[in-house]
Ligand code: SF4
């Protein structure tokens with residue numbers, strides 16, 4: 001189904017795209033749909049898209065509730081501005097889509113939940129090599145300037161996924177979502193052919209491993225490697241060669257982009273259906289391939305897992321059972 005044909009007869013969709021705590025890759029993923037984006041432009045009025053369209057927050061505030069048909073929200077919620085705009089767009093939108101890993105699960109910004117707010121501020125503003133030595137300035141939400149208060153968004157203690165702060169209708173996973181998935185979902189919105197509310201759309205119910213064409217030999221491993229430490233067999237399962245791959249614990253739908261390019265899956269499509277904690281599922285898969293029954297040797301092999309927490313929860317820490325580390 002093409003969007004352009006629908007645009008002739010149907011009224012234009014009113015659409016907003018927004019980014020919270022994100023890298024910008026999700027916006028690039030929308031542009032990666034190439035000429036399809038012209039079909040979207042023909043079928044929709046884009047009312048807000050900070051990367052491309054000069055809409056202002058007060059334009060959104062002036063809209064009637066529900067005036068937008070669709071908001072595509074990428075990025076996590078890290079500060080009070082992210083939360084405020086998420087709530088505003090929810091109020092103005094009939095459909096809210098959490099687009100990409102950060103909105104869906106917390107994403108890479110969610111790994112900041114392993115550190116406290118103070119540790120992050122000190123690393124960024126006091127001990128960063130690009131900061132002038134001796135600098136003691138840390139941003140504060142409110143500063144007096146010429147007798148008037150100047151405010152910036154409040155930096156929260158932790159990162160939240162989008163549905164921690166607003167009701168979300170659909171989730172489109174991926175870091176970023178694959179262009180074909182983006183097209184399919186936008187086409188479904190235009191055609192009004194959406195699955196039940198709360199669905200993860202544009203993805204599969206299977207694991208990345210189920211779709212991966214690398215051969216599994218049911219081999220166990222004596223040590224783990226970073227990808228650059230080993231010349232991997234190009235046709236065999238990476239995990240069975242000791243390279244951490246999140247394929248067993250990750251929802252498929254991306255076209256097995258990484259393992260088919262020689263890179264292990266990092267888990268960006270999130271947990272499998274009915275799996276509560278992607279990292280715990282991955283831990284269970286990884287320990288099951290350790291080739292030892294000797295506790296001391298197992299400990300040595302596990303010690304060789306490079307930064308396993310960050311690997312296992314790379315995209316999903318704020319949505320995991322752990323959510324964040326707790327500091328005194
Ligand atoms: S663990 Fe990785 S490389 Fe192995 S089959 Fe699964 S997705 Fe493919």
Ligand code: SF4
Pocket residue numbers: 174175208250251252254255256257258259264265266267268269270
């Ligand atoms: S293979 Fe894994 S990390 Fe790569 S795009 Fe697919 S789900 Fe994401």
